[in-house]
Amino acid sequence: MPKCTINGKEVEVKEGATIIEAFKTMSEDIAHYCWHPGLSIAGVCRLCMVDVEGARGPQIACNTVVKDGMVITNQSEQIKDIVRWGMDFHLINHPLDCPICDQAGECGLQEQYMKFGQYDPEMNQQKVKKRKVVDLGERVVLDSERCILCSRCVRFTDEVSKTNELGIFNRGDRSEVGTFKDKPLNNKYSINTVDICPVGALTSKDFRFRQRVWYLKNDDTVCNGCSTGCNVKAYFNEEGLFRVKPVYNEEVNGHWMCDDGRDIYKYVNKEHRLLKAKNNSGSQWSELTAGKAMQELHNSLFAEIKAAPEKTGVVLTGQYTNEEYQAVFATLKELGVTQAFHWNDTDSDDFDGLLIRGDKNPNTKGLQNAASAFGALKSVADAEAAIASGSLETVMVLAPENIAVYSNYDKTFAALSKAKNFVWFGANKTECFETTNSSNTWMIPIKSFVEKSGTFTNHAGLDQTFNYVTTVVAGALTMSEAMTLFKGETLEFDLRAKPMTSMKNNHFTLNRGEL
Amino acid sequence: MFKLSPAGEEFVKKELTRYETKRSAIIPCLFKVQEENKGWVSPEAVTYLSGLMDLPEAWVNEVLNFYTMFNKEPVGKLHVQVCCNISCCMNGARELTKHLKDTFNVKEGEVSADGNVTITRVECLGSCGTAPMMQVNDNYYENLTHESAVKTIKELM
Ligand code: SF4
Ligand code: SF4
Ligand code: FES
Ligand code: FES
Numbered sequence: 318m319p320k321c322t323i324n325g326k327e328v329e330v331k332e333g334a335t336i337i338e339a340f341k342t343m344s345e346d347i348a349h350y351c352w353h354p355g356l357s358i359a360g361v362c363r364l365c366m367v368d369v370e371g372a373r374g375p376q377i378a379c380n381t382v383v384k385d386g387m388v389i390t391n392q393s394e395q396i397k398d399i400v401r402w403g404m405d406f407h408l409i410n411h412p413l414d415c416p417i418c419d420q421a422g423e424c425g426l427q428e429q430y431m432k433f434g435q436y437d438p439e440m441n442q443q444k445v446k447k448r449k450v451v452d453l454g455e456r457v458v459l460d461s462e463r464c465i466l467c468s469r470c471v472r473f474t475d476e477v478s479k480t481n482e483l484g485i486f487n488r489g490d491r492s493e494v495g496t497f498k499d500k501p502l503n504n505k506y507s508i509n510t511v512d513i514c515p516v517g518a519l520t521s522k523d524f525r526f527r528q529r530v531w532y533l534k535n536d537d538t539v540c541n542g543c544s545t546g547c548n549v550k551a552y553f554n555e556e557g558l559f560r561v562k563p564v565y566n567e568e569v570n571g572h573w574m575c576d577d578g579r580d581i582y583k584y585v586n587k588e589h590r591l592l593k594a595k596n597n598s599g600s601q602w603s604e605l606t607a608g609k610a611m612q613e614l615h616n617s618l619f620a621e622i623k624a625a626p627e628k629t630g631v632v633l634t635g636q637y638t639n640e641e642y643q644a645v646f647a648t649l650k651e652l653g654v655t656q657a658f659h660w661n662d663t664d665s666d667d668f669d670g671l672l673i674r675g676d677k678n679p680n681t682k683g684l685q686n687a688a689s690a691f692g693a694l695k696s697v698a699d700a701e702a703a704i705a706s707g708s709l710e711t712v713m714v715l716a717p718e719n720i721a722v723y724s725n726y727d728k729t730f731a732a733l734s735k736a737k738n739f740v741w742f743g744a745n746k747t748e749c750f751e752t753t754n755s756s757n758t759w760m761i762p763i764k765s766f767v768e769k770s771g772t773f774t775n776h777a778g779l780d781q782t783f784n785y786v787t788t789v790v791a792g793a794l795t796m797s798e799a800m801t802l803f804k805g806e807t808l809e810f811d812l813r814a815k816p817m818t819s820m821k822n823n824h825f826t827l828n829r830g831e832l
Numbered sequence: 833m834f835k836l837s838p839a840g841e842e843f844v845k846k847e848l849t850r851y852e853t854k855r856s857a858i859i860p861c862l863f864k865v866q867e868e869n870k871g872w873v874s875p876e877a878v879t880y881l882s883g884l885m886d887l888p889e890a891w892v893n894e895v896l897n898f899y900t901m902f903n904k905e906p907v908g909k910l911h912v913q914v915c916c917n918i919s920c921c922m923n924g925a926r927e928l929t930k931h932l933k934d935t936f937n938v939k940e941g942e943v944s945a946d947g948n949v950t951i952t953r954v955e956c957l958g959s960c961g962t963a964p965m966m967q968v969n970d971n972y973y974e975n976l977t978h979e980s981a982v983k984t985i986k987e988l989m
Contacts, residue, residue, distance in 0.1 A: 481888030486897040497889035498875055 321387040336378035336389055337365055347391055348400050348429050350407075350515045351467035352379035354565075355572035356476055359468045362407070364429070366399045367391045375399055401433045408438065410445045410490060411516075412462040420517030422530040426465070445490045454501025456508055456522050456576060461493045464518035470494065470510040477573060478671070480504040494518065505673060509573050512562055523579065524560045528552075536786040537564055539773055541636060541679040541719060541766045542578040545672050546775035549574060551582060551767050553787045558582035558767065568779065575673045584719060584745055584765065590790045591746045591762040598757045607762050607794045611802035614759060618738060619652075619805065622711055626653035629711040632700050632733060633688075634660050635678030636718045638771025639780070641796035642687035645715065648800045649691070656709070657688060660697035662723045674776055677722035679766070683774035701732040712736040715796060716743030718765055734758065742799060744790075762793040769795045834877045836884070840868050844884055854887055858895040861885060862902055871911055871969075872903035900954070907950040908943045910988055913967045916953040919960035928964050929953055931978045936985070948989050 320329045321336075323345055330339045335358070340347040350362035358380050365378040370388035375396060378389075390396070407426065415421045444462075451459040471483045471494065482496045482504065496502055502510070511521045533552040540547040540561065547570035549561045561582050563574035583589065594610035596603050605613075622629045631649060633642070649657065667675025678684075688694045703709040712733055717723045727749045733739065739755035744765045767786040774780050798808055836844065843864050847857040861884075865877050873896055882889040896902050903911070914920075914929045929940075932951050938944040941952050959965045962974035966981060973984050 481890055484888075484890030484894040486894055488898045497878065497893045500889075 319383050319385040319387075321383050321385070321389060323389050324392050325390075330383050334383050336367055336369075336376070336381050336383055336387075339383050339389075340378060340391075347378060348403075348433060349379060350425055350429075350465060351469060353469050353472075353513055353572075356469060356472040356513075359472065362403070362465065362467050364400055364403045364407075366396055366403070368393050368396055397433065400429075401435055404429055404433045405435045405438060405440075407465045409440055409442070410447075410462065411465070412444065412449075412460075414463070418460075418463065418517035419520045419525040420463075420514075424517055425515030447493055448495075451495065451499060452501075453496060453499070453519075454503045454507070456579075457502050457511060458520050458522055458525065459495065460518050460520070461495065462518075463516050464494050464514075465516055466492055466494065467515060468494075469513045469515070470519060473506075473510050473513060474502075474504070477509070478504045478506045483510070505575050505577070505669065506573060506671070508576050508579050509563070513572075521560070521579075528554065528559050533559055534787075536784070538767055538783045538786050539679065539781045540574060540578045540581060541773070542575070542581045542677065543674045544635075544676040544678060544681055544776035545570065545674050546679055546773050546779070546781050547574040547578055547672060548781070549578070551786050553767075557586035557789050558787075569775065569781070570672055573672065575671075577673070580721075581719060582767075584721075585767055585789055587789060589745050590765075590793070591743060591760060592790055593792060594762060595750070595760040596758065597753060597755075607792055607799070608802060608808070610759060610761055611794070611799055612805075614740065615803050615805045618711065618740075619803065622652050622654065626655070628709060629654045629713075630656035630658060630700055630703065630709045632658045632660050632697055632712060632714040633684055633694070634715055634717040634723075635676070635681035635684045636766075637680065637684070637715055637796055638766075638769065639680065639683040639687060639774060640771045641715075642684055644797040644800040646687055646691045648804060651804065655692060656700075656703075657691060657694050658697050658700040659684065659688075659694040660700075660714075660717075660729060662725050662729075676776065677719060678717070679775070680773040682776060682778055683772065686774060697729060697733075701729075704733065704736045709736060711738040711740075713740040714742060716741055716745075716763075718744045718763075720745050720747065742796060744793065761799055762790060763799070764793045764795045765789065768793065771795075834865075834869055834874060834880055836864065836868055836880075840864050841884065844881075848885060854885060855891060857885065858887070858892055859899070862892070862896055866902060871907040872905060905941070906943055908938075909948050910950070910968050910985060912949060912951045912985060913954040913957070914951065915955070915957045915959070915963070915965050915967075917956035917960075919956075919963040920965060923963040925953075925964040928966075928976060928978060928981060932981060932985070935982050949985065 318329050318332060320327060321339060323339055323343055328339055328343050337347060337352055347365055349365040351359045360377050360380040366375040367378045368390050369376050447461040449460045449462055453459050471485060474480050474483045482502050485492050485494050487493055508521055511519045533554055535550045535552045538549060538551050540549045548564040548566040550564050551558055552560045561579060563570060565572050593604045594607045663677035665675030714733055720726055730749045734753040734755045736755055738757045740759045742761045742763050744763045768788055770784045772780050772782045801808055844861045847860050848854050851857055861881060862873060865881055866873050869877050878889055878892050882892045914925055916925045936944050936949045938949055938951060943950050957967055959972055959974055964976050965972060965974040968988060
């Protein structure tokens, strides 16, 4: 393995590694635009220049392989000057419309300019005007004046999504990135191009102009959109979530995530959520706190179930954490309940070859594992039949969080709600709540995946533990908490949600109030 | 909808096997399309060629847009390209261009009303020793005067 010296520090790298990779392994600063660890090398931005002792002249770090004994630096005055001029060239035709640009705050041009700005540009030519606000389909908008022609997005559609929509047309200072005849960029991974675009040329229709990025906090979690379980970062403020972006994990998702996964955050936000527990034991709905509801359920149902456990069943979806399944199955055991049913509207082995899987539940494997100690899971159709025949009187449902992929959601709700006692645990509200068929219906608000810590087991059996990100609905419970209360025990913790590790006290530390 | 002649399609198929990558065959195939599509390559022709070569439209379009010898707009029966680089300009190429435009009553890059002529200015065509010069379709005409240029074009019409 070759050894080299970078800015005076020695480092050993893999055979064939490039200089920029060596910089990255040392977390040493190096300016660059076109290089991306998930794409091929283009060497077009010319910003990653370094001095290599004994070389003819400055070299680009992204396309120079480290050789044993190389002495490399990017700290010399000459290199800094080259980068400064490189920056100036990138800005010749750039519109500098940062105040109205959605990328501001996370823009490569701004970042490098802070370090290598010329601050006194010497251009006295007119800027070349190019097209702004080019509609590239459902999710992406292009501003080709802002583009620095790094070709990352083009390489992404050529090499990763393999859909080849993007190209660089024309030449010289007329070069413009785009699709043929402005056709829509409607591949299943299109927003990744927005992520890797180092400037504000490609922006996301969903996110643009909704928040300045510096007003958002972010934290890591796992996408609950399908059984792949891509690692993601959720961006939020006190109102809720605004977007998610992929986080690198070689084993699971590499650098990318799919477009459907980008929409998941929407179900987490208040407008889609069940905010309070609801009860209908006659003809009227009443609202109460989740904790109170669980206590009342304990008082009215716990003993009844224990006396005749064979008349009770639980319907589970693969959208909860392993820890929650354990709590549920432990409670069932205590009650003597043996009937558990698996509800999955998206049961399929489909795989698109990159990330997207047909099973739209993040934790079907985890559910199966937890259930294996408990006994076989029957299908949700069995539950519906048992209710219709009257052999099941009490049904508890762990409803899906990602409703959009549950095509039979309303129908299943209607069928299951024919049970005499019907307890629905769920994060979301839907209209079908009004149409319950049960004479004793309970709706319990449950925390969404970003509001709790836990583990999902993905399609390959990989356990991925994630941490609490933020609180959206303060009054919701996790399934584990709900089970504790159902058993008549009290929740033994501070009723305040945990603050983010980086901040001791702030408005994200939501008081959970009276549970 | 544009379609190549059977011979043209045969040509494309052959070009596709000629280089290491299919992508390298785009230039000769675009020339073939231009030749059979009255001297220019339309967006429909790009779609057709991309289907025929089984390559993304964006790739074909990149090549088409990069090179100036492909015409992206319709041209007249005679595509007159007047060299306006240094040698030719020093020998009156700009005046010659103006004279031709006036004579045939056509704006630069547009097709004359009768559909016969398109006049464009181009960079050096490598015939500096015989400046000024022009290329009409595939042929060079050199050592031009206003009169000889007009006469040549009229004869070709
Ligand atoms: S649009 Fe962005 S990613 Fe694509 S070439 Fe331009 S700067 Fe690079
Ligand atoms: S592939 Fe699956 S896990 Fe990954 S982002 Fe898409 S929906 Fe989420
Ligand atoms: S990162 Fe090396 S040339 Fe762009
Ligand atoms: S300058 Fe006209 S042919 Fe070279």
